[in-house]
Amino acid sequence: MNVFLINAHAEPKSFNGAMFHTAIDTFRSAGHTVQDSDLYEMKFNPVSDRRNFTTVKNPEFFKQQIEEMHATEVGGFAPDIETELRKLETCDLMIWQFPLWWFGLPGILKGWVDRVFAMGRTYGGERFYENGVFNGKRALLSVTTGGPEAVYQKGGWNGDIHAILRPVQRGVLHFTGWDVLAPNIVYAPVRISDGERQASLKAWQTRLNIIGREQPIDVGEY
Ligand SMILES: Cc1cc2nc3c(=O)[nH]c(=O)nc-3n(C[C@H](O)[C@H](O)[C@H](O)COP(=O)(O)OP(=O)(O)OC[C@H]3O[C@@H](n4cnc5c(N)ncnc54)[C@H](O)[C@@H]3O)c2cc1C
Numbered sequence: 248m249n250v251f252l253i254n255a256h257a258e259p260k261s262f263n264g265a266m267f268h269t270a271i272d273t274f275r276s277a278g279h280t281v282q283d284s285d286l287y288e289m290k291f292n293p294v295s296d297r298r299n300f301t302t303v304k305n306p307e308f309f310k311q312q313i314e315e316m317h318a319t320e321v322g323g324f325a326p327d328i329e330t331e332l333r334k335l336e337t338c339d340l341m342i343w344q345f346p347l348w349w350f351g352l353p354g355i356l357k358g359w360v361d362r363v364f365a366m367g368r369t370y371g372g373e374r375f376y377e378n379g380v381f382n383g384k385r386a387l388l389s390v391t392t393g394g395p396e397a398v399y400q401k402g403g404w405n406g407d408i409h410a411i412l413r414p415v416q417r418g419v420l421h422f423t424g425w426d427v428l429a430p431n432i433v434y435a436p437v438r439i440s441d442g443e444r445q446a447s448l449k450a451w452q453t454r455l456n457i458i459g460r461e462q463p464i465d466v467g468e469y
Contacts, residue, residue: 249280250461251338255345255356257287262436262444263391267344269448270389273455282334286355292327293358299328299365312366319367329364334459341386347393350411360419370423379424385463386425388412389451396434405423408432409467416466426463 252270256263267285274281284291285443292298302315302323318324324332345356352360364370374380390412392399400410411429417429431454433447 248274248339249282249337250274251334251341251343252281252283253343253345253356254283254285254358255287255343255353255359259288260326261346262433263344263346265444266389266391266433266451269282269452270342270344270455273452277456282338284331284334285393286358286359291355291359293355293362295358295361299325299362301325315365315370316367319365324365324368328362328365331359332365332368335363335369335381339384341384342389343387344389346391347411350405352415353424364419364423372469374424376421379422381424382426383443384425385428385461386420387428387458388429388430391433391436393437394435395438396432399432413467413469417468421466428461429464 250270252267252274253269254263256267258264267283271281271283277409286293295311297303297309297314299311300318300323302314302321304314304317314323343356347354348354354449379465392408394405398404399406399411401407401410405411412430416430420427431451432452433444436444436447439447
Protein backbone atom coordinates (compact mmCIF):
# COMPACT_ATOMS: atom_id res chain seq x y z
CA MET A 248 0.00 0.00 0.00
CA ASN A 249 0.85 3.62 -0.43
CA VAL A 250 -0.16 5.28 2.85
CA PHE A 251 -0.58 9.02 3.43
CA LEU A 252 -0.42 10.12 7.10
CA ILE A 253 -1.35 13.63 8.24
CA ASN A 254 -0.56 14.95 11.72
CA ALA A 255 -2.21 18.06 13.18
CA HIS A 256 -0.51 18.47 16.57
CA ALA A 257 2.09 21.12 17.38
CA GLU A 258 4.00 19.06 19.97
CA PRO A 259 6.11 16.14 18.71
CA LYS A 260 6.14 14.56 22.23
CA SER A 261 2.33 14.67 22.52
CA PHE A 262 0.18 11.57 22.53
CA ASN A 263 -0.95 12.52 19.01
CA GLY A 264 2.71 12.66 18.02
CA ALA A 265 3.16 9.16 19.45
CA MET A 266 0.15 7.87 17.48
CA PHE A 267 1.48 9.48 14.29
CA HIS A 268 4.97 8.02 14.68
CA THR A 269 3.56 4.62 15.63
CA ALA A 270 1.66 4.62 12.33
CA ILE A 271 4.72 5.66 10.32
CA ASP A 272 6.90 2.97 11.96
CA THR A 273 4.24 0.26 11.65
CA PHE A 274 3.63 0.82 7.94
CA ARG A 275 7.33 1.18 7.11
CA SER A 276 8.18 -2.01 9.03
CA ALA A 277 5.53 -3.86 7.02
CA GLY A 278 7.11 -2.66 3.76
CA HIS A 279 4.46 -0.12 2.77
CA THR A 280 5.27 3.21 1.14
CA VAL A 281 4.64 6.09 3.54
CA GLN A 282 4.06 9.74 2.63
CA ASP A 283 3.38 12.15 5.46
CA SER A 284 2.33 15.71 6.13
CA ASP A 285 3.22 16.84 9.64
CA LEU A 286 1.35 20.12 9.28
CA TYR A 287 2.88 22.15 12.12
CA GLU A 288 6.38 20.92 11.34
CA MET A 289 5.81 21.95 7.71
CA LYS A 290 4.45 25.31 8.93
CA PHE A 291 1.57 24.63 6.57
CA ASN A 292 -0.31 27.83 5.79
CA PRO A 293 -4.00 27.14 6.55
CA VAL A 294 -5.29 30.45 5.13
CA SER A 295 -7.11 30.01 1.84
CA ASP A 296 -6.79 32.90 -0.61
CA ARG A 297 -5.10 33.84 -3.91
CA ARG A 298 -1.87 32.32 -2.60
CA ASN A 299 -3.45 28.90 -3.40
CA PHE A 300 -2.73 29.63 -7.07
CA THR A 301 0.01 30.59 -9.47
CA THR A 302 -2.67 31.49 -12.02
CA VAL A 303 -5.49 34.06 -12.05
CA LYS A 304 -8.81 33.57 -13.82
CA ASN A 305 -10.50 36.73 -12.58
CA PRO A 306 -8.25 39.48 -11.19
CA GLU A 307 -11.26 41.67 -10.32
CA PHE A 308 -13.10 39.33 -7.98
CA PHE A 309 -11.66 36.38 -6.08
CA LYS A 310 -13.98 33.38 -6.17
CA GLN A 311 -12.09 30.39 -4.84
CA GLN A 312 -13.93 27.61 -6.67
CA ILE A 313 -13.70 29.44 -10.03
CA GLU A 314 -9.94 29.82 -9.52
CA GLU A 315 -9.72 26.13 -8.50
CA MET A 316 -11.47 25.03 -11.70
CA HIS A 317 -9.11 27.21 -13.74
CA ALA A 318 -6.03 25.98 -11.87
CA THR A 319 -7.18 22.40 -12.50
CA GLU A 320 -7.36 23.11 -16.26
CA VAL A 321 -4.04 24.93 -16.59
CA GLY A 322 -1.94 23.40 -13.78
CA GLY A 323 -2.09 26.54 -11.67
CA PHE A 324 -1.95 25.33 -8.07
CA ALA A 325 0.72 26.78 -5.80
CA PRO A 326 3.55 24.31 -5.10
CA ASP A 327 2.45 23.61 -1.48
CA ILE A 328 -1.07 22.69 -2.67
CA GLU A 329 0.15 20.69 -5.68
CA THR A 330 2.44 18.64 -3.42
CA GLU A 331 -0.48 17.74 -1.13
CA LEU A 332 -2.79 16.98 -4.06
CA ARG A 333 -0.29 14.49 -5.43
CA LYS A 334 -0.10 12.74 -2.06
CA LEU A 335 -3.91 12.42 -2.09
CA GLU A 336 -3.91 11.17 -5.67
CA THR A 337 -1.19 8.55 -5.20
CA CYS A 338 -2.18 7.04 -1.84
CA ASP A 339 -4.35 3.98 -1.25
CA LEU A 340 -5.03 4.78 2.40
CA MET A 341 -5.08 8.17 4.16
CA ILE A 342 -5.08 8.69 7.93
CA TRP A 343 -5.62 11.99 9.75
CA GLN A 344 -4.15 12.15 13.28
CA PHE A 345 -5.61 15.00 15.34
CA PRO A 346 -6.97 16.10 18.71
CA LEU A 347 -10.68 16.97 18.73
CA TRP A 348 -10.91 20.76 18.98
CA TRP A 349 -14.29 22.39 19.59
CA PHE A 350 -16.04 19.26 18.32
CA GLY A 351 -14.11 19.52 15.07
CA LEU A 352 -10.76 19.70 13.32
CA PRO A 353 -7.87 21.86 14.57
CA GLY A 354 -7.67 24.98 12.39
CA ILE A 355 -4.47 23.92 10.67
CA LEU A 356 -6.14 20.70 9.46
CA LYS A 357 -9.38 22.44 8.51
CA GLY A 358 -7.30 24.95 6.53
CA TRP A 359 -5.44 22.11 4.84
CA VAL A 360 -8.81 20.72 3.71
CA ASP A 361 -10.05 24.16 2.62
CA ARG A 362 -6.99 24.72 0.45
CA VAL A 363 -6.16 21.22 -0.84
CA PHE A 364 -9.60 19.71 -1.55
CA ALA A 365 -10.01 21.89 -4.63
CA MET A 366 -12.99 21.93 -6.98
CA GLY A 367 -12.21 20.33 -10.31
CA ARG A 368 -9.29 18.36 -8.94
CA THR A 369 -10.99 16.61 -5.98
CA TYR A 370 -14.73 16.95 -6.74
CA GLY A 371 -17.15 18.48 -9.21
CA GLY A 372 -19.06 17.68 -12.36
CA GLU A 373 -20.76 14.39 -11.64
CA ARG A 374 -18.00 13.26 -9.30
CA PHE A 375 -19.39 13.00 -5.77
CA TYR A 376 -19.89 10.23 -3.19
CA GLU A 377 -20.03 6.80 -4.93
CA ASN A 378 -18.77 8.43 -8.16
CA GLY A 379 -16.23 10.58 -6.36
CA VAL A 380 -12.72 11.35 -7.51
CA PHE A 381 -11.18 9.22 -4.76
CA ASN A 382 -13.33 6.11 -5.25
CA GLY A 383 -11.40 2.98 -4.36
CA LYS A 384 -9.24 4.76 -1.78
CA ARG A 385 -9.75 4.49 1.98
CA ALA A 386 -9.55 7.12 4.70
CA LEU A 387 -9.59 7.01 8.50
CA LEU A 388 -9.81 9.60 11.27
CA SER A 389 -7.50 8.91 14.23
CA VAL A 390 -8.78 11.18 16.98
CA THR A 391 -8.03 11.95 20.61
CA THR A 392 -10.40 13.73 22.97
CA GLY A 393 -10.23 15.59 26.24
CA GLY A 394 -13.46 14.07 27.52
CA PRO A 395 -13.87 10.39 28.48
CA GLU A 396 -15.85 7.87 26.44
CA ALA A 397 -18.87 8.11 28.77
CA VAL A 398 -19.60 11.71 27.71
CA TYR A 399 -19.44 10.89 24.00
CA GLN A 400 -22.45 8.55 23.88
CA LYS A 401 -25.70 9.36 22.08
CA GLY A 402 -27.79 11.38 24.54
CA GLY A 403 -24.75 11.82 26.76
CA TRP A 404 -23.20 15.04 28.05
CA ASN A 405 -21.37 15.84 24.79
CA GLY A 406 -23.38 13.52 22.57
CA ASP A 407 -22.57 10.86 19.99
CA ILE A 408 -18.94 11.05 18.83
CA HIS A 409 -19.98 9.54 15.48
CA ALA A 410 -22.43 12.41 14.92
CA ILE A 411 -19.63 14.84 15.84
CA LEU A 412 -17.32 13.27 13.24
CA ARG A 413 -20.03 13.03 10.57
CA PRO A 414 -19.43 16.45 8.96
CA VAL A 415 -15.86 15.36 8.19
CA GLN A 416 -16.54 11.71 7.42
CA ARG A 417 -19.52 12.50 5.18
CA GLY A 418 -19.01 16.12 4.14
CA VAL A 419 -15.33 15.87 3.21
CA LEU A 420 -14.25 12.24 2.86
CA HIS A 421 -17.29 10.40 1.52
CA PHE A 422 -18.33 13.51 -0.48
CA THR A 423 -15.08 13.27 -2.44
CA GLY A 424 -15.38 9.50 -2.88
CA TRP A 425 -13.28 7.96 -0.11
CA ASP A 426 -14.37 4.75 1.57
CA VAL A 427 -14.33 5.64 5.26
CA LEU A 428 -12.97 3.17 7.80
CA ALA A 429 -14.10 3.22 11.43
CA PRO A 430 -12.50 6.10 13.33
CA ASN A 431 -9.79 5.26 15.84
CA ILE A 432 -10.67 7.16 18.99
CA VAL A 433 -8.46 7.37 22.07
CA TYR A 434 -10.57 9.03 24.75
CA ALA A 435 -8.91 11.35 27.24
CA PRO A 436 -5.26 10.31 26.90
CA VAL A 437 -4.45 13.03 29.45
CA ARG A 438 -6.59 11.34 32.10
CA ILE A 439 -5.67 7.68 31.65
CA SER A 440 -2.62 5.89 33.06
CA ASP A 441 0.65 5.49 31.26
CA GLY A 442 -0.07 1.76 30.97
CA GLU A 443 -3.43 2.50 29.32
CA ARG A 444 -1.77 4.90 26.87
CA GLN A 445 0.83 2.24 26.00
CA ALA A 446 -2.03 -0.22 25.44
CA SER A 447 -3.78 2.25 23.13
CA LEU A 448 -0.61 2.64 21.06
CA LYS A 449 -0.20 -1.15 20.90
CA ALA A 450 -3.85 -1.58 19.83
CA TRP A 451 -3.31 1.03 17.10
CA GLN A 452 -0.24 -0.83 15.84
CA THR A 453 -2.19 -4.12 15.85
CA ARG A 454 -5.08 -2.55 13.94
CA LEU A 455 -2.78 -0.99 11.33
CA ASN A 456 -1.05 -4.31 10.68
CA ILE A 457 -4.33 -5.81 9.44
CA ILE A 458 -6.04 -2.68 8.12
CA GLY A 459 -5.91 -3.97 4.56
CA ARG A 460 -8.70 -6.39 5.46
CA GLU A 461 -11.06 -3.81 7.00
CA GLN A 462 -14.41 -2.98 5.41
CA PRO A 463 -15.67 0.61 5.20
CA ILE A 464 -18.38 1.89 7.53
CA ASP A 465 -21.65 3.62 6.70
CA VAL A 466 -20.89 7.22 7.65
CA GLY A 467 -24.59 7.94 8.21
CA GLU A 468 -26.91 10.68 6.99
CA TYR A 469 -28.60 13.70 8.54
C1 LIG B 1 -8.50 24.57 21.34
C2 LIG B 1 -8.88 23.28 22.00
C3 LIG B 1 -10.15 22.78 21.82
C4 LIG B 1 -10.51 21.55 22.40
N1 LIG B 1 -11.77 21.06 22.16
C5 LIG B 1 -12.12 19.86 22.68
C6 LIG B 1 -13.42 19.29 22.42
O1 LIG B 1 -14.25 19.85 21.71
N2 LIG B 1 -13.70 18.09 22.97
C7 LIG B 1 -12.81 17.42 23.76
O2 LIG B 1 -13.12 16.30 24.23
N3 LIG B 1 -11.57 17.91 24.00
C8 LIG B 1 -11.22 19.11 23.48
N4 LIG B 1 -9.94 19.59 23.69
C9 LIG B 1 -8.96 18.74 24.40
C10 LIG B 1 -8.08 17.95 23.41
O3 LIG B 1 -8.87 17.21 22.52
C11 LIG B 1 -7.15 17.01 24.18
O4 LIG B 1 -6.34 17.80 25.02
C12 LIG B 1 -6.27 16.19 23.24
O5 LIG B 1 -7.08 15.35 22.46
C13 LIG B 1 -5.28 15.32 24.02
O6 LIG B 1 -4.33 14.77 23.14
P1 LIG B 1 -2.78 15.25 23.18
O7 LIG B 1 -2.05 14.52 22.13
O8 LIG B 1 -2.72 16.74 23.14
O9 LIG B 1 -2.41 14.76 24.63
P2 LIG B 1 -1.02 15.04 25.45
O10 LIG B 1 -1.34 15.96 26.57
O11 LIG B 1 0.08 15.41 24.52
O12 LIG B 1 -0.68 13.60 25.97
C14 LIG B 1 -1.33 13.00 27.06
C15 LIG B 1 -0.28 12.25 27.83
O13 LIG B 1 0.29 11.22 27.00
C16 LIG B 1 1.68 11.20 27.22
N5 LIG B 1 2.38 10.52 26.13
C17 LIG B 1 2.96 11.04 25.01
N6 LIG B 1 3.57 10.09 24.30
C18 LIG B 1 3.37 8.92 24.96
C19 LIG B 1 3.76 7.58 24.72
N7 LIG B 1 4.49 7.24 23.66
N8 LIG B 1 3.37 6.63 25.59
C20 LIG B 1 2.62 6.95 26.67
N9 LIG B 1 2.24 8.21 26.96
C21 LIG B 1 2.60 9.18 26.11
C22 LIG B 1 2.02 12.67 27.37
O14 LIG B 1 3.29 12.83 27.98
C23 LIG B 1 0.90 13.14 28.26
O15 LIG B 1 1.18 12.89 29.61
C24 LIG B 1 -9.57 20.82 23.16
C25 LIG B 1 -8.28 21.36 23.36
C26 LIG B 1 -7.94 22.57 22.79
C27 LIG B 1 -6.55 23.12 23.01
